[in-house]
Amino acid sequence: MTSKGLPGFRDFPPADLALRNYIFAVWRQVASRYGFEEYDGPPLEPLELYTAKSGTEIVGQLYNFRDKGDREVALRPEMTPTLARMVAERANGLKKPIRWFSIPQLFRYERQQRGRLREHFQLNCDLIGEAGPLADAEIIALSIDMMRGFGLGPTDVRVRLSDRRALTAILKQRGVAEEGMQAAYQFIDKIERMRREDIDKLKDEVHPFAPATVSDLEAVAKIRGLTAVEEALQGAPGGDASIAPLRRTLAALEAMDLAEWIDVDFTVVRGLAYYTGTVFELFDAQRTLRAICGGGRYDTLLASLGGVELPALGFGMGDVVLGELLKDRDLRPAVGPTIDLFLVAVTEADSPHALRLAHELRDAGLRVEYAFTPGAVGKQLKLADARGARLAVVIGPDDRARGEVQLRDLAGSTQSSVPVGTLAIRCRELLMRTA
Template sequence: MTAQSFSRLPGFRDFPPEDLAFRAHIFEAWRTVARRYGFQEYDGPPLEALDLYVEKSGEEIVGQLYAFTDKGDREVALRPEMTPSLARILAERSRALPKPIRWFSIPQLFRYERQQRGRLREHFQWNVDIVGEEGVAADAEVLAVAIDGLRELGLGPEDFRARVSDRRLLSAILSSTGVEPAGMDDAFAAIDKIEREPRERVRARLAGAGVGESDADAVLTLFQDGGAEAAREAFGGREAVDSELARLEEYVAILGAMGLGAFVEVDLAIVRGLAYYTGIVFELFDRLGSLRAICGGGRYDRLLERVGGEALPAVGFGMGDVVLGELLRERGRAPGHARGVDDYLVVIGEAQRSVMLRVAHALRSSGRSVLYSLKDQSVRKQFKAAESEGAARVLVLGPDEAARGVLVARDMGTGLEEEIAITALEAG
């Protein structure tokens, strides 16, 4: 049991160099795209007051918090998502910031739940938010960032798609069928389950939420394969529905104008589990549908004021590294781990070591990565080490070379050798 007690905690990952390189590759794409869209990076503490999440994130998240009481008797939780922290941070300083605020972050998030494919107890999530702009152009901008993040990693419309909807449109449709505001959450929950539960069961749930008998079938059909046109056919002309529909269509049109139309489809069954969403919501899925959602987001116009800040509209998304990593590996988009140094210095005879160290340090000072054997080894051994370290070039310093003030430089790719003056190397 001794050895076991030092193993990794379930649901947590180690990142040996190859895995860290893969993670860094993903982060780099995320940062590149976020900056391309003019977003600034921020971060916050991994531990927050428990209250920040209770009743603001939704039941599911609160039930799976990594929460405990700290030594100062504070109820705290490891952050399960970034948006509440963002809201808290902005509550303190948003008034002084020019709007709209474009911020992004790559926090490590935690949830206490049983792990399975694509779900661990810890993951890194790219969060991108626009705060202070209520227009649909901001919603489109945010989804464009998410799509471009995946494109930057080599994925195209054949690999993934964005399913978009709008809670305001859902509300308009549902209230036109008799659902009262009090029953709206139940109705959303029923629609959220439409792909996973039998039709009759969903129908019963909808009826329980207040959907009138005459509309039940139309609602079910619409949400099972419903796009914008189907919604207009079934519920167009009803007050409020038309204007909500027009906004969603404008949203899709903006993305089309950006050239991203191939990625986007309206799917009214997308609801999102989090309690704070108020408008357009979206999720990104792999085309084969074998993986979980890669990314989810939407508009949350009430959250900032609910944590005591300025009443600012906001829209954003979160994209986790776990499912995305699986998709990239599945599609052969994971880069090979290229290790290697620029130079490996070989000495023939320890008498040459001090000169070699001087050269090595000069090369390192000039920015090159340099390795050499830390102990006396045969030339063969040193070459083998150079090989396994992935050195691009080997510099050989033996008694002959030292006497003449030169080094033999061997290109490890071509095997070609030439002499270089030590003074030339030291000059950089």
């Protein structure tokens, strides 16, 4: 063994690449059902694309260096800034709403754990130019249908849904000032991971979200379900308006028959400061893995990143956690070599004829293999079986004398003599039948 790969970076031997390709295929198929178009951007970007909005502390978590042209550059840690630039440059000419998706490989320099590496592929779906709650429902429905595309149901995966507008209204009513809002978000985000005693310890301290207390925020974090949200907003100024989008988003999801996937849960805040409305995450129902997907509405981000005022929302869904979940649930597609046909030469004198047939059949579009070394017919058939062939063609001196070959269906163990000239057609017929 000469050298290992870098920590957090993956090799993809055929079985692993098959899973990755399968994930990509489902992503693309479902995205296209929603009318989403695929785009891509450069994996390497100017460093300032990521520091401009988020500050310089972010540099510690990304792969950045100075290139030979003395430019500060970084491997992309997320797709949204690239998307913002692309949309801003073309905003005037694009019909709204814009439905775009991408599957970028993203990089971040962090200590890896299960489900979190230093690179991953992340499906990004964004809906830009629509502020109404049907857009929120559309994006959430898309994320759910991604799960359904993999054979996962509402007992496997849960959508945890919250709304910053309703949450903010509740917090305001509890006395949280504008300046303390971010701190309150972060506290609520963290609260379910904290131990009872650690929460109690904080109760005597002075917090930026005062006069709201730790107990107030605990109560907010416990809110579950739309009714509980409505109750919490009873009598709050502007309370009814703040909950209207969530209410209409839920109604739309119900109309799509997807309500059973949704848990309204105000502990879902998302770390990102830029979310302005709906926020949601998808988790495995057992909660043994990290988030499968996270997203929300970011109506002001495009203005600050790309200088164009467009409401937008979207989500990111990584291939790593999803892959873990598919493995856990045994929902991986079958792997291994699969070919249509294996050619068996009975004697060495038959080999040139097998080679000619192999080439002709490959030209006809069939997936064909044969043994490289002569051997017993039984041995060659064993190899055919191991290679996943559906058909075998046996060519021997007797067959050749008659201008025929033996065509064997390996699954059904049926065999017949076929004139060489009609072999390709007969193969096609058999393959169609067993497909």
